[in-house]
Amino acid sequence: MGxxxxxxxxxxxxxxxxxxxxxxxxxxxxxxxxRDVAKRIGYSIGTLYNVFASYDGLMLAINARTLxxxxxxxxxRLAARGEDRIAALVRGYFExxxxxxxxxxxxxxxxxxxGGPAPDWYQAIVGELIGVVAAEVAAVLxxxxxxxxxxxxxxxxxxxxxxxxFALYRTFDMLGETAPVEAALARVREAIAAxxxxxx
Amino acid sequence: MGxxxxxxxxxxxxxxxxxxxxxxxxxxxxxxxxRDVAKRIGYSIGTLYNVFASYDGLMLAINARTLxxxxxxxxxRLAARGEDRIAALVRGYFExxxxxxxxxxxxxxxxxxxGGPAPDWYQAIVGELIGVVAAEVAAVLxxxxxxxxxxxxxxxxxxxxxxxxFALYRTFDMLGETAPVEAALARVREAIAAxxxxxx
DNA sequence: AAGTTTTTTGAACACTGTTCAATTGGAGTC
DNA sequence: GACTCCAATTGAACAGTGTTCAAAAAACTT
Numbered sequence: 360m361g362x363x364x365x366x367x368x369x370x371x372x373x374x375x376x377x378x379x380x381x382x383x384x385x386x387x388x389x390x391x392x393x394r395d396v397a398k399r400i401g402y403s404i405g406t407l408y409n410v411f412a413s414y415d416g417l418m419l420a421i422n423a424r425t426l427x428x429x430x431x432x433x434x435x436r437l438a439a440r441g442e443d444r445i446a447a448l449v450r451g452y453f454e455x456x457x458x459x460x461x462x463x464x465x466x467x468x469x470x471x472x473x474g475g476p477a478p479d480w481y482q483a484i485v486g487e488l489i490g491v492v493a494a495e496v497a498a499v500l501x502x503x504x505x506x507x508x509x510x511x512x513x514x515x516x517x518x519x520x521x522x523x524x525f526a527l528y529r530t531f532d533m534l535g536e537t538a539p540v541e542a543a544l545a546r547v548r549e550a551i552a553a554x555x556x557x558x559x
Numbered sequence: 560m561g562x563x564x565x566x567x568x569x570x571x572x573x574x575x576x577x578x579x580x581x582x583x584x585x586x587x588x589x590x591x592x593x594r595d596v597a598k599r600i601g602y603s604i605g606t607l608y609n610v611f612a613s614y615d616g617l618m619l620a621i622n623a624r625t626l627x628x629x630x631x632x633x634x635x636r637l638a639a640r641g642e643d644r645i646a647a648l649v650r651g652y653f654e655x656x657x658x659x660x661x662x663x664x665x666x667x668x669x670x671x672x673x674g675g676p677a678p679d680w681y682q683a684i685v686g687e688l689i690g691v692v693a694a695e696v697a698a699v700l701x702x703x704x705x706x707x708x709x710x711x712x713x714x715x716x717x718x719x720x721x722x723x724x725f726a727l728y729r730t731f732d733m734l735g736e737t738a739p740v741e742a743a744l745a746r747v748r749e750a751i752a753a754x755x756x757x758x759x
Numbered sequence: 760a761a762g763t764t765t766t767t768t769g770a771a772c773a774c775t776g777t778t779c780a781a782t783t784g785g786a787g788t789c
Numbered sequence: 790g791a792c793t794c795c796a797a798t799t800g801a802a803c804a805g806t807g808t809t810c811a812a813a814a815a816a817c818t819t
Contacts, residue, residue, distance in 0.1 A: 368766095389670060393807070403768050405810085414807060467724075468668050470589060472807095476729065514722065514742040521721025522714065524667075529676065542714040549749040568797095593776070603799050605779085614776060672776095760819100767814070775806065782799070789792080 372410055372420070374400050379421045380462060387461040388468055393417055418469045419477065423484050425462045429455050430488045437495070444495050445551065449519055449544045456523050464527065492516055500554055511554060518550070519543045572610055572620070574600050579621045580662060587661040588668055593617055618669045619677060623684050625662045629655050630688045637695070644695050645751065649719055649744045656723050664727065692716055700754055711754060718750070719743045 366374065379396045393414055397407040411417040436451035437444055456463040471477060477485075493512040500508065522543035566574065579596045593614055597607040611617040636651035637644055656663040671677060677685075693712040700708065722743035 387670075387674065389672075392805085394805090404808090405768050406766075408808070409766075467728075470587075470728070472589075474587065510742070513725070514739075514746060517721035517725045517739070517742070518718045518746055519721070520725070521717035521719070525713070525717045525720070528667075528670070539714075539717070542710070542717070545753075546714060546718055546746060546750055549753045550746055553745075553749045592774085594774090604776090605799050606797075608777070609797075763816105763818070765814100765816080768810105768812085770810100770812105772809080773807095776804095778801105778803085780799105780801100783797080785794105785796095787792100787794080789790105 368410070371402075371406075375402075375407060375410060375417070376420050376424050379417060380424060383421060383462050383465055384459065385461075388465045391418075391465075413472070415469075415472050418465070419481050421462075422466045422469060423481055425459065425466055426484045426488055428459075429463075430491055433488070433491050437491075445499060445547060446544055448492055448495055449547055450540060452519050453523055453526070453540045453543070456527060460527055464524075467524070489513070489516065496551075499551055503554065511550070515547050515550060518546050522546075568610070571602075571606075575602075575607060575610060575617065576620050576624050579617060580624060583621060583665055584659065584661050588665045591618075591665075613672070615669075615672050618665070619681050621662075622666045622669060623681055625659065625666055626684045626688055628659075629663075630691055633688070633691050637691075645699060645747060646744055648692055648695055649747055650740060652719050653723055653726070653740045653743070656727060660727055664724075667724070689713070689716065696751075699751055703754065711750070715747050715750060718746050722746075 375396060378400045379391075382396055382399065383391050393407055394404050396417075397404045407417070411420060432455045433448060433451045436447045436454070439447070441447055476482070489509075489512060492515070493508055496512045496515065497503065497505075497508045500511070503511070522539045526539035575596060578600045579591075582596055582599065583591050593607055594604050596617075597604045607617070611620060632655045633648060633651045636647045636654070639647070641647055676682070689709075689712060692715070693708055696712045696715065697703065697705075697708045700711070703711070722739045726739035
């Protein structure tokens with residue numbers, strides 16, 4: 360069936376996502392161009408649009424890949440022997456963002472063209488990442504009921520995220536003080552301590 | 560001198576920023592178009608580029624306006640009689656973001672074309688906003704030295720910001736639980752309590 | 760070899776930010 | 790009023806974007 364080379368559809372999909380991630384890492388979300396991705400892998404723009412129906416679809420696939428890599432990174436950090444698993448998570452969060460700044464930012468700064476929410480399959484991948492954190496929060500706070508764990512987890516992720524994004528873009532010039540990572544970790548520790556000693 | 564109407568240069572500047580903010584509020588940063596702004600105020604695209612040398616320049620002017628309005632909003636909330644000034648700040652932060660979602664997000668999602676930092680005059684305006692918060696942090700923690708106040712302030716702003724952006728984009732689906740505002744306020748209170756009882 | 764089906768193409772369209780030679784129209788001078 | 794002068798204003802032109810889709814190409818089927 361008219362294949363130009365011996366790429367199956369899913370191989371081609373992976374090829375595009377890989378090259379897309381490479382370009383995203385190089386030029387960032389603003390200058391990212393689907394045309395360029397196609398050109399770089401030696402296919403025409405039309406082929407790319409046959410695989411991913413739209414720019415949103417391509418970007419979603421790229422961000423999904425970044426998210427799974429991020430989850431994997433967190434799990435690795437947790438697997439590395441070390442007592443303080445909460446610290447491992449917070450440091451892992453920052454590490455990945457610092458190592459992949461433009462891809463990481465794209466997760467947050469890409470929005471669907473129609474302004475609507477991301478599709479379910481994508482949100483499931485986000486949920487996986489949250490799940491990794493929630494498991495550790497639950498382990499540290501055994502007396503907390505599941506709903507409260509999820510609620511606190513989201514608040515902690517939000518806290519760390521805020522520090523991380525301010526650190527990457529120095530809009531608020533977080534540099535030149537106790538590293539943002541440590542500030543984030545301090546906030547997380549305080550929140551956990553409060554949850555422990557609070558409504559016990 | 561060839562004026563088409565009786566707009567002085569700074570009146571024209573304000574006219575563009577106002578219409579730009581209106582369009583930004585309507586369509587968001589992604590679909591924002593300098594051409595459309597020009598068309599809407601009845602000037603050509605060329606005139607707009609004579610006033611603001613680039614898209615970045617226009618966007619910075621728009622964001623600067625948003626920032627000063629935001630600062631004003633916080634000061635108003637602080638001026639409204641009420642004991643808990645920290646809560647007023649946190650609630651004011653969220654209020655403004657929720658009332659001006661697209662303009663607020665643009666502050667964070669616009670980046671200079673060359674990837675560099677924003678010009679000094681712009682950063683000064685950001686500094687003003689931080690200053691409003693820092694003053695309250697200092698008031699609540701009188702024993703803290705100025706450098707520590709600034710450091711803690713940035714951490715607290717980062718914390719609140721993280722909750723706020725997760726609330727606006729429901730990427731992480733913060734809804735359906737204790738409102739994100741209250742979670743953010745809880746984190747801030749814990750941090751302040753820790754700073755009070757910590758290295759005292 | 761002929762026919763069928765799937766993949767691939769790239770010109771075409773409507774849009775973007777940006778530039779800059781040409782035009783416009785008010786101010787000053789005679 | 791006529792005539793410069795010059796800043797303000799214009800908009801076609803350029804290189805780029807995402808998107809579409811009739812046509813071409815390539816592989817599979819009979």
